[in-house]
Amino acid sequence: xxxxxxxxxxxxxxxxxxxxxxxxxxxxxxxxxxxxxxxxxxxxxxxxxxxxxxxxxxxxxxxxxxxxxxxxxxxxxxxxxxxxxxxxxxxxxxxxxxxxxxxxxxxxxxxxxxxxxxxxxxxxxxxxxxxxxxxxxxxxxxxxxxxxxxxxxxxxxxxxxxxxxxxxxxxxxxxxxxxxxxxxxxxx
Amino acid sequence: xxxxxxxxxxxxxxxxxxxxxxxxxxxxxxxxxxxxxxxxxxxxxxxxxxxxxxxxxxxxxxxxxxxxxxxxxxxxxxxxxxxxxxxxxxxxxxxxxxxxxxxxxxxxxxxxxxxxxxxxxxxxxxxxxxxxxxxxxxxxxxxxxxxxxxxxxxxxxxxxxxxxxxxxxxxxxxxxxxxxxxxxxxxx
Numbered sequence: 001x002x003x004x005x006x007x008x009x010x011x012x013x014x015x016x017x018x019x020x021x022x023x024x025x026x027x028x029x030x031x032x033x034x035x036x037x038x039x040x041x042x043x044x045x046x047x048x049x050x051x052x053x054x055x056x057x058x059x060x061x062x063x064x065x066x067x068x069x070x071x072x073x074x075x076x077x078x079x080x081x082x083x084x085x086x087x088x089x090x091x092x093x094x095x096x097x098x099x100x101x102x103x104x105x106x107x108x109x110x111x112x113x114x115x116x117x118x119x120x121x122x123x124x125x126x127x128x129x130x131x132x133x134x135x136x137x138x139x140x141x142x143x144x145x146x147x148x149x150x151x152x153x154x155x156x157x158x159x160x161x162x163x164x165x166x167x168x169x170x171x172x173x174x175x176x177x178x179x180x181x182x183x184x185x186x187x188x
Numbered sequence: 189x190x191x192x193x194x195x196x197x198x199x200x201x202x203x204x205x206x207x208x209x210x211x212x213x214x215x216x217x218x219x220x221x222x223x224x225x226x227x228x229x230x231x232x233x234x235x236x237x238x239x240x241x242x243x244x245x246x247x248x249x250x251x252x253x254x255x256x257x258x259x260x261x262x263x264x265x266x267x268x269x270x271x272x273x274x275x276x277x278x279x280x281x282x283x284x285x286x287x288x289x290x291x292x293x294x295x296x297x298x299x300x301x302x303x304x305x306x307x308x309x310x311x312x313x314x315x316x317x318x319x320x321x322x323x324x325x326x327x328x329x330x331x332x333x334x335x336x337x338x339x340x341x342x343x344x345x346x347x348x349x350x351x352x353x354x355x356x357x358x359x360x361x362x363x364x365x366x367x368x369x370x371x372x373x374x375x376x
Contacts, residue, residue: 078372078375078376079372080372080373080375081375116304116307116308119304119307119308119311120304120307123307140344141344141348141364141365141368142368142371142372144340144344145340145341145344145365145368145369145372146372148336148337148340148343148344149336149337149340149369149372149373152332152333152336152337152340153333155336156328156329156332156333156336160329176329177329177333180329180330180333181333181337181373182373182374183330184266184267184268184330184333184334184337185268185337185369185370185373185374186370186373186374187266187268187269188266
């Protein structure tokens, strides 16, 4: 563990995203990622199980964060408001990472296996949020529907945010998409 | 092509679902399915590309049906109502198939790869419905949100229907889940 270690993960991630974008995910090897980052393969495997994990390592953290935020919403909050507050609270975690998120999304969009993995990740998030709502005493199907609706809002907001070039933050797009969902389900 | 051919697909499907339930999807071979159905492997492969397709062959038909139904909704219908009408119109297609749907769902729930395939199928349906809404002149994100919300409603309604033991039909659960989604997004 050298002095540079605290940065190793970030450097590996940046190198991997650049290479996946340049040559495709399939074509990129761990050796190339390590080389581009100026690190060893051994260091790569200290941080990531494989090259796919570079794209998905944040999923567990995101899930834990959302579950805690739903659990911590005021008792009086309606299910959709507890979910919305949790999603908005996620926004700042991505604040400095729009360019990385953009690169990641392009890599995933270009690869069927990665698109599947992303779908599974989102389904797990919805399922975890539904569980957190049930623990708040929300019955089904309301818990599942609020969770699924929340994840649809998040996914669509995220896509709009990374395509956007203004300084508007992810929270803005989450609020916008949620308002749009409310209008849509109200039949407008 | 013998006289029994019109029934071959249905017999193969019933045999496959029974075997997947008894021994697991992974453990079942095409030879066993054909034998149980009293048919040859050759006949199996005339109807299905592989043993997974027995579980997913209806997806294309379902998608075409939903897309046509969304396209055919009255011009005045709000996006969510066009989607809801399309989903309800699907109900009768499943009317006589609750037991088969129940078996299929249990097989899918027991296998990670099949769960992934099912997620992909649902994401494709949502994407196709969003496309049909855009062709009706619905802008994004409304088109995507109405489609995703509709698929969430359908998935949850379907689960409730196959667990239910009353004679209530799938349409009933679709209307119930949609009403619940409306209540949830309205913050109730």
